[in-house]
Every structure is written in structure tokens, then in C-alpha cells.
Amino acid sequence: MKPAFSTVACPDWTLARLAERAEQWGYVGVELRTHGYGSRDLACEPSLTSPAKVRGMLERAGLSICSLATGIRYDDPITPPILGLYLDQEQMIRETKACVDLAVQLEAPFVRVFAFEIVGNEPRKNALARIADRLIKCADYCRNSGVQLLLENGGSFSTAVQVSEVIDRVGSPLLGASYSLPVAAAAGEVIEQGVALLGDRLKVVKVKDLKSGRPVALGEGDLNPRAAIEAAAKAGFDGWLVHEFDRAWLGAESSGVEDALARSARTMYDWLGSRASATRRPAAKV
Secondary structure, eight states: OOEEEEEEOOOSSSSHHHHHHHHHHHHHHHEOOOOOTOOOOOTTTTGOHHHHHHHHHHTTTTOOEEEEEEEEEEOOOOOOOOOTTTOOOOOOHHHHHEEEEEEHHTHHHHHHHHEOOOEEEEOOHHHHHHHHHHHHHHHHTTTTOOOEEEEBBTBOOSSHEEEEEEEEHOOOOEEEEEEHHHHHHTTTTTTHHHHHHHGEEEEEEEEEOEEEEOOTTTTTSSSOOOHHHHHHHHHHHOOEEEEEEOHHOOOOOOOGGHHHHHHHHHHHHHGGGGGOOOOOOOSSOO
């Protein structure tokens, strides 16, 4: 596996600082979180810097972009016209297309999206059809771009079984999977079985650790990420392994983030051993 981390760990960092630290710690990739064009919620928002400059900074640090991670979801209900007015039913499709365009410029191979919630008493088949129809349009837009969409588990689609249901309905080779191991485990799924079910559609797996609801370095919390990683490896996964240190959402002391990410890198290499698909290793002490 290839160790990487998500920029949700460092929403207040510049991309230059991110590249410097990631190289020092031994990561070989980063997942760039984006809120889309015009957003200034993240200091390391990739859409705020020229794609060539972003690529150059990361390449000089020996880093690859493993994915462009969005919060785009396809579950908004279809609302009938009221007094001749329609709500915007195409916004998520336009946002996806814009992020695919950005991924092309960044030379990022994947754009992460979500299906998400089935609301109220809506029949599952209706929600699934609506979500899949929107994803079909977005997957079609990826054709000949070199970019693939990745559907990540969450909400009403928290397991590999549920994500596979959507992917199968879309029926496009341009839609793969990103698999959050803690989300699947919390939903009662056996990780090894989930990885096996997704098979070669699985491109990215996510791990994290929490203690008292706060993000901590891997192996220092309550979620047992080592067992999840070992289960994924046992099932044959050898792609990107992304550490999500959710400071952007859950909060954490900024002064401890660098040390936590450095420890997590060393821990990932220790746990992976010969399974680490990377040639460099982090420094023994940072």
C-alpha cells in the first residue's frame, strides 16, 4: 500500500508547507480536499492556486495526488415545480464536472464523491435510481479525461455492499470506490469481506483514529486501525492508504498536528512492513 494523508488535517496550511512536511514525514501521496472554485475555507484549497504550481510543489517533494476529495452528494430529492419555479436539480452535476476539470489540470487520477442519505420514508429503489442517474451523467463526463470518480461509503451507503449496489447500477468503468474502513466497521461490515467485494474497483482506503471524539495519531485512539489495515491487506488491497486526521471537522490543537501526522506515518510503515508500496521511509524521529 501507498501511505498518504488527507489535507483535512491541515486546513490552515499552505500547499508549500504541506509539501515540505509530507516529504519530511515519508508520505508518498496526499488527498487534496476541495470545496470547489471560489472557496476560501481551506488555506490549501487546490483551486486557489494554478494547477501547474500545485503539481510542481508536490512533484518536487516526491508526492503524488492520490485523489481530489469533494463533499459532493447526489441525494437531493427531485422537487416538483411550484408556481412555475424549479429548484436547481443539476447543481451537483455541474459541481462534479468542474472538479473533474480541475483534476485533469492537476493530473489527479480520482475525484471522490458520495451518494449519501435516503430521506424520510422514500423507497430505497427510488433514491437509488435518482442517485445513479446523476452519477451516470458525471461518469460519462469523465470519458477520455484520465479521471475516474470514486464513490465513498457514508450515510445510507456506509458499507461496501451498499456502495457496490450504486456502482453496479451505474455500470460504468469510470466509477470506482473509496472505502472508509472506520465507517464500514461502525456499520457492522467485516472489512476483509468489504474489500473483497469491491475488488479491483477499490482504489483508495481510508483510516483514522479517535479518542474521546477527537482525532489522534494512528494507534493512539479507540478505533483499532491496525486491524482494519491488516484486514484490507489480507484481502489483497495494494492501493492508496489515506490517513484522515479530521481536524477540519472535529477540531484538534494545531500545535500537535505535525507531531501526530509524523507519528502516524511511522506507524503506517511499521504496520505495513513489506506491504508498503513505497521506497522511502519517514525519519526515525521528527
